[in-house]
Amino acid sequence: MVQNSDEFRRRILSFPAIRPCESVSFPTLLASLINLSRSICSFKSKTFFTNKQNAANSIRLIEALLVFLEELRDDTWPSFEDSSTVSLCLSELHFIFQKLRFLLHDCARDDARLWMLLKSEEASSHFRLLLNSVAVALDVLPPPESDAEARELLELMRKQAAESNPEVRREDRRAKRRVLRITRRFGRGIAPEPADLRRVLEDLRIGSWGECGDEIKCLESEFGQECGTAEKRAVPFISSLIAFLVYCRCTIFSSIERRKNRPVLCETDDRSVKVLNPDDFRCPITMEIMSEPVTLSTGHTYDRSSILKWFSSGNHTCPVTGEKLMSVDLVPNLALKHLIIKKFQENRIQFDESRPSSMSVDAGSVAAEQAMALLANFLVRRLVVGTNEEQNKAAFEIRLLTKTSPFNRSCFVEADAIPSLLGLIRSTDQALQRNAIAALVNLSKHPRSKKIIVEDKGLEFVVEILNDGLTGEARQHAASALFYLSSVEDNRRKIGRAPGAIQGLIGVLRDGEDRGKKCALAAILGLLMHPENHWRVLAAGLVPLLANLLRSFENEDLVADSLTVLAALATRVDGAVAIVSAEILPITVQILNSSNSRSAREYSVSLLLSLCNNDATDVVPILVKNSSLMVSLYSLIADGSPRLSKKAASLIRILHAFNEKSSTSLDQEQFVRVW
Incomplete structure (x- = not known):
């Protein structure tokens, strides 16, 4: 063919x-x-x-x-x-x-x-x-x-x-009836007999975990294409079939093997670990990508326009938890906003702050929901009473199932998976520790999980893995967990005060691979939203480390992330002084003049703006003398995004104002001497 x-x-x-x-x-x-x-x-x-x-x-x-x-x-x-x-x-x-x-x-x-x-x-x-x-x-x-x-x-x-x-054929009709019978049982919340599942798998000649995974991938592709149609008639049906196969994969097959480059137990399940996926960018109210994420006192993040509409309708509660709010103050979630903008730029999509992008809600079926609830209970039992191999497989399955699905996360939180995973992250088995901490990271995206993790002394365990994890990947996942936990204001304070937390993030940033460095930078950016943590990261030596890393970084994403953290530090005077003392200013100007990354240029301008506002005496005269800087700034006004153009224009005005002031002072001095 x-x-x-x-x-x-x-x-x-x-x-x-x-x-x-x-x-x-x-x-x-x-x-x-x-x-x-x-x-x-x-x-x-x-x-x-x-x-x-x-x-x-x-x-x-x-x-x-x-x-x-x-x-x-x-x-x-x-x-x-x-x-x-x-x-x-x-x-x-x-x-x-x-x-x-x-x-x-x-x-x-x-x-x-x-x-x-x-x-x-x-x-x-x-x-x-x-x-x-x-x-x-x-x-x-x-x-x-x-x-x-x-x-x-x-x-x-x-x-x-x-x-x-x-x-x-008669055999095909009979096998089809068996599948439909099982999905109907799922819809009634009844777990099918393993013998019935095996009979269907024998009909289809599916004999391994990998083959089952291939079937799931195929159905997920059909699901995605069906969601793109106007009618979406087959969406519930495909959803129930995916749930059937996932249930079979997790309960029938005892081992996980490689098939067509599918992941295995001892390996990471993706080549490029992302700190967030698009599901995390959605507002819980509108389920649309947030253009201006803000955080309530409960720790939950919403798009500013949607939460303001919620308040204007007479509601004074958190939409997710229903908790009555003592304060309706909205704290901008700058760390999340930065990551959303980066995601848009990576996909070459214009980020419009005035209008959020539409994204449909994941569809499903009653059978799929009930099947996942049954499966969550099954896998959590394996975590508690299974052998080491069964625990490892259960943790890996939870890791896969909770990676992108908010509904799956809620099922595992309800099934009380977090305490068991917290116990397993201290395992001396590398694969088990890695899969358990990765699953915990995915669950930490769920609103309720953050409170559960902290109350179960999970913060202490995560920091322990951050510093002493058996593999670099485990330490990387621990950094990601701290990022998600830091979305709650009280957690930012607790993480900052936790012995070894900030030092552990600095260690991952210094010694980890690029993916680990990205996770550490994201976590640090989240912690900087709490004022106390500014002096802590400065005392831990973050600025000199970032200066050295900026000189050697070849990864433009890491350059942009580092500049973002530095820009956040530069909003306070002590941070600006530390940055200037570390001689980061000329590096930033060089990046602005030569980088091909829009993110790197944007956060270079952001950093220079913050430095000018908080340390103008030393910074502005240096920038004024750099003729190439003005050329770069004017080119950004002409060719950059609206957001970047606005920042470049603000910096140009500061430099022009200094020039005019200097020229006026010089003219007055010459006039006095002549007179």
């Missing part, structure tokens, strides 16, 4: 066929049709998990047609060259064969077995329609006058195509 980019973009059981153009020559059309037929015949060696007989009958028909077409090419095609009827017939067959190839590919996909089983009737209908179309096309095709054997073969193929009656 010819592989192309369209194959990977199309949905299952969609057939984006293209009719040959009318101007194509007869030899070219015939040669292309023969190649297409050979591609279809190559499926004979494939394994079909559903519609097996229908696929086999279709391939046999195309094999016979291939013989006919090759004879037509080798012996008699010149006699048909001027026949428009023959060309029209071959063109129609070409169009049908394209669709048939897509259909056979779908039926043979080893990562879409469950979906094709549930779509077996639809697939069978497609076989019936395509074979009937072949019969119609062959009826139009005039038989070769000079070749009796070819005429006989053509008549046989016509009859075979016309009499074909594709239908769903």
Whole structure:
């Protein structure tokens, strides 16, 4: 089968066929049709998990047609060259064969077995329609006058195509009923018997954790594409199938193995660990990306416009917890805003602070929700009473399930997973510690979890891993956990006062890999929202460390993150003095003049602005003397984003004001001397 980019973009059981153009020559059309037929015949060696007989009958028909077409090419095609009827017939067959190839590919996909089983009737209908179309096309095709054997073969193929009656096998119908029966049980909150799950997996010949994971990935792709449609009719159905497979993967298979580069227990589950994912950028009220995140006294973050509407409607409670607010003061969550802006810039999307981007809420079904609640209880029991290997697998599964789904996180919080995970992060087994702390990081994104972690002495445990974790990845995850915990104001104070917390973050920043450094910088940025922590990070030696790192950083993301932290420190006089003393000023100007990163340039300007406002005596005269700086600032006004242009303009005004003041003083001094 010819592989192309369209194959990977199309949905299952969609057939984006293209009719040959009318101007194509007869030899070219015939040669292309023969190649297409050979591609279809190559499926004979494939394994079909559903519609097996229908696929086999279709391939046999195309094999016979291939013989006919090759004879037509080798012996008699010149006699048909001027026949428009023959060309029209071959063109129609070409169009049908394209669709048939897509259909056979779908039926043979080893990562879409469950979906094709549930779509077996639809697939069978497609076989019936395509074979009937072949019969119609062959009826139009005039038989070769000079070749009796070819005429006989053509008549046989016509009859075979016309009499074909594709239908769903009894075994497929039975297996489909078993799956639907189990999903209905999920909908009633009843856990299925393991024997029933194994029987379905045997029907589909899914025999490993990796194969089950492949099926889930395929269904998630279908889920995402279905969510993009207007009707979204299949969304609940696909959601329940994903839940069925996830439940099987977690409860039936005892080991996790690599398959098609899927993650294994002892490895990280993503190549580039992100501090946040898009789900964390949503306002809990509108479920849209926040343009101006602000935090209430309860520690929960909302978009400013949506929480103000909540208050103006007469509500004086936290929308998430329902807790009555003693104060409605809104604290800007600058750390989160910085990360949202960075995410937009990474994806080359303009960040509009005046209007949040729309993002739909994840859809699901009752069966999927109940299945996840049952699975959460099952995995938490494994954490408590399982063997070391079972605990490790359970922690890994929780890590995967809570990575992107807020609903899954709520299920595991309700199932009381946090205390068990806190105990396991102190394990002497590297893989178990790593998976437990990673799962805990994901759960720490849930609103209730932050309070649970702190109350269960989790902060002490996390700081312990931050300093003495068995692997660099474990220490990195500990830094991420502190970032999420720091979204609550009281936690920022507690983390800052916790022995070894800030020193541990400095250690990860100094010795960790790039991903660990990013996590540490994000956590430090969050802690700086509490005033007490400014002097603590200064005393820990953060500024000289960042100065050294800026001189050696090749990763532009880390440069931008470092400048963001420095800009936050420079908002206070002691921070500005420390930054100037560490000789970071010339490095910042160099980055502004030479960096290709918009984030790095923006936070360079932010840092210079803060330094000018808090240490103007020493900084502004130095900047005024740098002629290249003005060139860079004016170019940012012309070519930068509105946000960056505004900052550049503010810095230019400060420098111009100093110049004018200096010029006036000099003129007055000259006037006095002359007089």
